[in-house]
Amino acid sequence: MSDARSRWQESYDASTLRPGAFGTMSGLPLEPVYGPDDGEFPGQFPYTRGPYSSMYRSKHWTMRMFAGFGTATDTNLRFKDILANGGDGLSTAFDLPTLMGCDSDDPLSLGEVGRCGVAVDTIEDMAELFGGIDLEATTTSMTINSPAAPIFAMFLAAAEDAGSRRTHIGGTLQNDIMKEFQAQKEFIFPPRPSLRLVRDTMAFCAAEMPRWHPISVSGYHIREAGSTAAQELAFTLANGFAYVELGMRAGLAVDDFAPRLSFFFNAHLDFFEEIGKYRAARRIWARWMRDRYGAELERSLQLRFHTQTAGVSLMAQQPEVNIVRTAIEALAGVLGGTQSLHTNSMDETLALPTEKSARIALRTQQVIAHETGVTNVADPLGGSWFVEAMTDELERCAEEIFAHIDQLGGGSILDGVVQGIEDGWFQAEIADAAYELERKRNDGRDVIVGVTDFLEGNDEPQPDILYIDGSTEEIQRKRLAQVKANRNSGAVQAALARVRTDAADPEVNLMPALIEAGRARATMGEQMSAMAEVFGRWEERSQI
Amino acid sequence: MSDLFTRSVPHRGRVLLAKIGLDGHDRGVKVVARMLRDAGFEVVYTGLRQTPEMVVAAAIDEDVDCVGVSMLSGAHLALVPPVIDGLRARGSDVPVVVGGIVPDRDVPVLTAAGVAAIMLPGISADDVAATIDAAIASR
Numbered sequence: 202m203s204d205a206r207s208r209w210q211e212s213y214d215a216s217t218l219r220p221g222a223f224g225t226m227s228g229l230p231l232e233p234v235y236g237p238d239d240g241e242f243p244g245q246f247p248y249t250r251g252p253y254s255s256m257y258r259s260k261h262w263t264m265r266m267f268a269g270f271g272t273a274t275d276t277n278l279r280f281k282d283i284l285a286n287g288g289d290g291l292s293t294a295f296d297l298p299t300l301m302g303c304d305s306d307d308p309l310s311l312g313e314v315g316r317c318g319v320a321v322d323t324i325e326d327m328a329e330l331f332g333g334i335d336l337e338a339t340t341t342s343m344t345i346n347s348p349a350a351p352i353f354a355m356f357l358a359a360a361e362d363a364g365s366r367r368t369h370i371g372g373t374l375q376n377d378i379m380k381e382f383q384a385q386k387e388f389i390f391p392p393r394p395s396l397r398l399v400r401d402t403m404a405f406c407a408a409e410m411p412r413w414h415p416i417s418v419s420g421y422h423i424r425e426a427g428s429t430a431a432q433e434l435a436f437t438l439a440n441g442f443a444y445v446e447l448g449m450r451a452g453l454a455v456d457d458f459a460p461r462l463s464f465f466f467n468a469h470l471d472f473f474e475e476i477g478k479y480r481a482a483r484r485i486w487a488r489w490m491r492d493r494y495g496a497e498l499e500r501s502l503q504l505r506f507h508t509q510t511a512g513v514s515l516m517a518q519q520p521e522v523n524i525v526r527t528a529i530e531a532l533a534g535v536l537g538g539t540q541s542l543h544t545n546s547m548d549e550t551l552a553l554p555t556e557k558s559a560r561i562a563l564r565t566q567q568v569i570a571h572e573t574g575v576t577n578v579a580d581p582l583g584g585s586w587f588v589e590a591m592t593d594e595l596e597r598c599a600e601e602i603f604a605h606i607d608q609l610g611g612g613s614i615l616d617g618v619v620q621g622i623e624d625g626w627f628q629a630e631i632a633d634a635a636y637e638l639e640r641k642r643n644d645g646r647d648v649i650v651g652v653t654d655f656l657e658g659n660d661e662p663q664p665d666i667l668y669i670d671g672s673t674e675e676i677q678r679k680r681l682a683q684v685k686a687n688r689n690s691g692a693v694q695a696a697l698a699r700v701r702t703d704a705a706d707p708e709v710n711l712m713p714a715l716i717e718a719g720r721a722r723a724t725m726g727e728q729m730s731a732m733a734e735v736f737g738r739w740e741e742r743s744q745i
Numbered sequence: 746m747s748d749l750f751t752r753s754v755p756h757r758g759r760v761l762l763a764k765i766g767l768d769g770h771d772r773g774v775k776v777v778a779r780m781l782r783d784a785g786f787e788v789v790y791t792g793l794r795q796t797p798e799m800v801v802a803a804a805i806d807e808d809v810d811c812v813g814v815s816m817l818s819g820a821h822l823a824l825v826p827p828v829i830d831g832l833r834a835r836g837s838d839v840p841v842v843v844g845g846i847v848p849d850r851d852v853p854v855l856t857a858a859g860v861a862a863i864m865l866p867g868i869s870a871d872d873v874a875a876t877i878d879a880a881i882a883s884r
Contacts (some may be wrong), residue, residue, distance in 0.1 A: 518867055551846065649867075666852070
């Protein structure tokens with residue numbers, strides 16, 4: 202046996218496997234992986250074939266469905282429904298005011314409270330949101346960026362008040378501010394103070410929360426904003442390298458925090474390009490972490506990622522067809538070796554999903570996991586000439602982009618990314634790609650089922666959609682008014698004063714002050730305003 | 746095929762494109778801005794996070810022929826009627842069109858509020874341009 206195969210075999214033999222035989226439907230036995238003895242095996246550097254030797258034979262991906270709407274009470278019920286239906290992780294969608302650091306009673310929040318996600322103003326909402334859910338047993342992901350630090354502080358305080366131990370709470374904070382400036386545009390503070398908050402959460406987790414992932418480096422939104430697959434790959438990994446440099450500049454040893462960086466990619470419709478993208482991502486990360494940043498721990502080199510199917514690929518016409526698009530995209534994520542997956546619901550171009558459409562989306566993952574047999578063999582497409590060529594080509598495209606960013610930053614990816622954001626370079630690259638794609642579409646070069654062709658059925662009425670009326674906003678404002686009426690305002694003012702003082706000293710970690718402010722029932726908006734007094738607010742120069 | 750990308754088309758009017766509210770998803774509005782320019786419109790884009798009042802002021806200051814509002818967040822019922830009311834209160838009859846995500850049941854509500862046209866996902870660039878032509882012609 203070759204060295205590569207025997208090392209893989211040893212690791213595979215030491216893995217815990219799911220129960221059951223791994224064979225085809227017709228009873229043919231299957232190897233855990235196929236390939237030449239002297240080739241690369243899954244779980245081996247540079248991890249092109251997957252981070253683990255046994256992949257889905259040990260454990261399926263986590264079926265992590267993104268949910269959130271209305272008040273904390275509404276979303277808590279949906280969370281419990283997801284767990285009861287076999288979902289095994291939670292993923293929280295916050296409403297736009299929360300994402301933008303505004304309380305529900307802010308004039309800017311008018312019409313948006315609880316609409317695209319759940320409204321969270323204070324620690325009391327956070328306690329209600331996760332009430333009755335064991336946060337040591339279920340991992341929780343929170344999609345929040347500019348206000349990530351105060352929201353995380355509130356979550357932690359609420360979880361501890363409910364009896365969970367900080368060392369045992371597992372989950373992920375998105376907290377990827379770079380892609381907000383580049384793509385999703387939910388920024389509040391300027392780039393540099395924003396990065397200081399990211400640094401503080403990273404350092405806090407490295408010291409106190411061994412099971413928590415403080416950053417989910419996210420390409421999803423970059424792609425949704427219109428980038429190509431190669432740009433999604435390159436910008437996301439460059440952002441990842443930037444966070445590594447940020448941690449190292451803060452004095453953390455790379456192996457003390459890199460194992461808890463995780464990634465989040467899009468799964469779009471071009472099946473093989475997407476699979477090549479995931480394989481290239483793992484390979485690039487491993488090489489750069491070892492060779493450029495000197496990481497030694499295997500966990501620092503292994504890129505692990507969450508996948509969400511492409512929202513932009515869903516069409517409003519004949520929405521049931523979106524189930525098919527989503528299934529194909531989800532399969533690409535699985536064949537690319539994802540660690541967790543969210544499948545979009547068919548009605549998401551129209552509104553937030555109904556309970557039924559969200560259930561079908563989850564069932565899509567369950568069919569892939571339990572009925573198709575694709576989980577028996579690791580990296581089943583490895584060795585395909587086409588897939589290997591795609592992987593190499595995407596890696597080459599990404600390296601070209603890294604070279605440009607490195608040059609922008611004078612030898613630092615961190616400085617290059619910040620410079621590229623401040624110059625509007627990323628934003629312009631993404632907008633150009635979106636425009637080119639749309640041009641191609643309008644020239645009639647692309648067929649889109651139900652939109653450009655195959656229109657029979659387009660005149661059928663829309664399916665029932667989730668309709669959120671204005672009453673949520675009123676209920677949430679009343680809740681907030683009640684919390685404000687019952688809190689100790691002296692304690693709130695003192696806690697906010699400490700937030701201001703700590704914000705002004707870049708050497709201080711803001712997390713303890715934010716935890717204290719959350720416990721004192723300072724609202725998220727109040728905490729963000731206190732920090733904005735010190736940090737200022739960012740405005741984008743809009744170019745078209 | 747589209748004539749949108751041939752640049753030798755006559756001047757078709759001046760359009761203000763706006764993002765109102767907290768939503769930052771600007772892919773659509775930016776693509777539409779460039780396609781309208783290609784089609785011969787003059788386009789002014791407000792940038793992100795405008796209030797209805799800011800859009801009214803910009804429409805009047807820029808003396809535009811049409812206002813296009815991009816709405817994806819679901820807050821259209823709260824945020825679009827104030828634009829129309831504000832324009833009319835200042836004596837402007839400039840038409841307001843909406844592009845983005847509007848559930849079927851909200852379409853008549855927006856129309857009753859004075860929205861000249863609603864453009865939904867999947868619309869072609871030619872149809873966006875034609876809709877704006879029609880809105881301007883209806884003044």
